[in-house]
Amino acid sequence: MSERYDMVVVGAGTSGCYAAATVAREGYDVVIVERKTEEEAGHIACGDALKGADAFPEAIPKEKLEPAFTNTGVDHGRFEIPREDTVLEIPVPGELAVIDRWEYGRRIIQGAKDAGAEFHYDTVVQDVTQDDAGRVTGVRAKHEGDVVEYESDLLIDAAGALSLLQDKTDFSDSTFDTNVTYSQFCSAYREIIHVDEPVEWDDALVFKPTDRAAGYLWYFPRTSTEINAGLGFQMNEKPMELVDDLKRDLRTRPEFQGATVEDKLGAALPTRRPYDSAVAPGFIAVGDAAGHVNPTTGGGIAGAAYAGKYAGEQAIEAFETGDTSEHALWEYNRRVMDHFGARYAGLDIYNIFTTAVDVDDLMGMLGALPAEKLSEALYSGSANIGLKLKLQTALDARDHWRLVYDLYKTKKLADRVLDHYDHYPTDPRGLPAWQDVRDDLMDDVYATTGAVPKY
Ligand SMILES: Cc1cc2nc3c(=O)[nH]c(=O)nc-3n(C[C@H](O)[C@H](O)[C@H](O)COP(=O)(O)OP(=O)(O)OC[C@H]3O[C@@H](n4cnc5c(N)ncnc54)[C@H](O)[C@@H]3O)c2cc1C
Numbered sequence: 001m002s003e004r005y006d007m008v009v010v011g012a013g014t015s016g017c018y019a020a021a022t023v024a025r026e027g028y029d030v031v032i033v034e035r036k037t038e039e040e041a042g043h044i045a046c047g048d049a050l051k052g053a054d055a056f057p058e059a060i061p062k063e064k065l066e067p068a069f070t071n072t073g074v075d076h077g078r079f080e081i082p083r084e085d086t087v088l089e090i091p092v093p094g095e096l097a098v099i100d101r102w103e104y105g106r107r108i109i110q111g112a113k114d115a116g117a118e119f120h121y122d123t124v125v126q127d128v129t130q131d132d133a134g135r136v137t138g139v140r141a142k143h144e145g146d147v148v149e150y151e152s153d154l155l156i157d158a159a160g161a162l163s164l165l166q167d168k169t170d171f172s173d174s175t176f177d178t179n180v181t182y183s184q185f186c187s188a189y190r191e192i193i194h195v196d197e198p199v200e201w202d203d204a205l206v207f208k209p210t211d212r213a214a215g216y217l218w219y220f221p222r223t224s225t226e227i228n229a230g231l232g233f234q235m236n237e238k239p240m241e242l243v244d245d246l247k248r249d250l251r252t253r254p255e256f257q258g259a260t261v262e263d264k265l266g267a268a269l270p271t272r273r274p275y276d277s278a279v280a281p282g283f284i285a286v287g288d289a290a291g292h293v294n295p296t297t298g299g300g301i302a303g304a305a306y307a308g309k310y311a312g313e314q315a316i317e318a319f320e321t322g323d324t325s326e327h328a329l330w331e332y333n334r335r336v337m338d339h340f341g342a343r344y345a346g347l348d349i350y351n352i353f354t355t356a357v358d359v360d361d362l363m364g365m366l367g368a369l370p371a372e373k374l375s376e377a378l379y380s381g382s383a384n385i386g387l388k389l390k391l392q393t394a395l396d397a398r399d400h401w402r403l404v405y406d407l408y409k410t411k412k413l414a415d416r417v418l419d420h421y422d423h424y425p426t427d428p429r430g431l432p433a434w435q436d437v438r439d440d441l442m443d444d445v446y447a448t449t450g451a452v453p454k455y
């Protein structure tokens with residue numbers, strides 16, 4: 001069986017639904033192919049923290065999503081550092097909500113349907129088709145044991161982290177970023193937990209380091225009695241040992257005595273810079289499939305929504321001009337870098353820094369840094385500190401001067417990386433030269449931090 005659409009989207013997550021809604025509402029034929037059943041679609045492993053909900057793309061209006069926002073009273077992060085006997089309260093800029101993720105998932109699917117997109121559930125994409133020139137022409141999928149062929153002018157890869165589509169596509173004649181390895185990903189796992197008594201921190205996102213350097217725990221309050229408890233860890237750690245860390249912490253916290261677990265889910269998520277290029281002839285990757293996640297917080301919903309919007313708008317332009325070449329799709333890369341990609345690439349430098357330092361030392365130093373500046377650095381990728389504050393910080397962090405100095409040098413490099421991304425090329429021909437300069441900067445980052453090269 002073979003079907004033909006203007007655009008085929010693989011994956012009914014945030015990025016896929018926003019891409020589909022953007023294009024379908026302009027009257028084009030769009031299908032979303034999703035491996036999950038209709039009932040299960042939208043049920044995605046997540047910490048349920050939605051940042052930037054105030055400014056979501058208009059293709060699926062915020063009003064349609066709002067009923068899934070179960071806690072809009074969260075305004076800060078609470079960083080528990082047991083070894084230092086410290087709790088850091090760090091403000092989170094912008095609008096923040098903790099959501100019922102499955103309900104949110106159903107609502108974005110409904111939003112894309114309302115815009116005119118078709119949905120084929122229970123359909124697992126297994127292969128990508130390309131013509132002799134290398135242009136992507138569609139996918140081959142399986143539905144209830146039958147092979148279904150989809151043909152399209154443009155294929156949107158919204159299949160999430162470590163997308164199978166990228167293993168199946170020959171990108172050798174394109175700029176598409178194939179420098180992707182497991183060390184650039186994190187595994188994450190979460191449980192939805194009910195407690196009888198309201199927790200005291202229902203206005204905060206709670207973070208805590210695990211006993212092992214490469215992981216962190218979180219407790220995000222969907223309501224004051226329904227908590228998303230989870231952990232993220234680098235893929236090179238042993239998952240079960242880290243899940244034990246979560247279980248142990250849950251047992252020791254009095255607020256979780258007698259709690260019941262409702263749901264358990266885990267998945268991979270990228271903790272890397274965005275793909276240098278996420279386009280190839282007839283193909284655009286969006287969201288997790290293109291590394292559009294804040295690598296320091298693991299927040300990827302907002303990036304996925306905007307990547308979906310930009311991919312959708314690029315698709316419409318390509319359909320209008322009849323040109324789906326890499327050159328014609330390039331502006332999508334540029335818009336992603338301009339909006340959030342550059343910032344995420346800058347933040348990735350701090351990620352690299354943390355892989356090379358002693359976790360006790362790091363936590364001690366963080367405890368001595370000014371909270372509002374940490375917040376600024378966490379979300380904007382950089383922070384400016386005045387002289388008086390610098391002196392005070394230096395005094396407070398005197399036990400960690402060496403590390404503070406290393407962080408200072410790393411910040412200088414992160415700022416240079418950020419600046420370089422401001423000069424992201426305007427067409428594919430400029431990419432190799434731009435990458436050469438960026439890679440030289442990365443060599444300086446590895447030399448300064450002592451971290452194992454990640455790319
Ligand atoms: C445990 C965990 C906690 C997280 N916490 C947060 C958080 O608190 N806040 C936040 O903003 N972000 C968080 N993230 C990241 C966030 O969930 C992702 O960045 C976001 O969901 C990415 O959306 P997406 O549309 O790109 O991909 P996804 O939401 O992963 O959607 C991909 C879709 O593609 C489908 N699919 C995959 N392969 C195929 C195939 N071969 N055929 C057909 N369909 C296929 C999948 O079934 C899925 O429906 C977390 C991630 C994890 C794993």
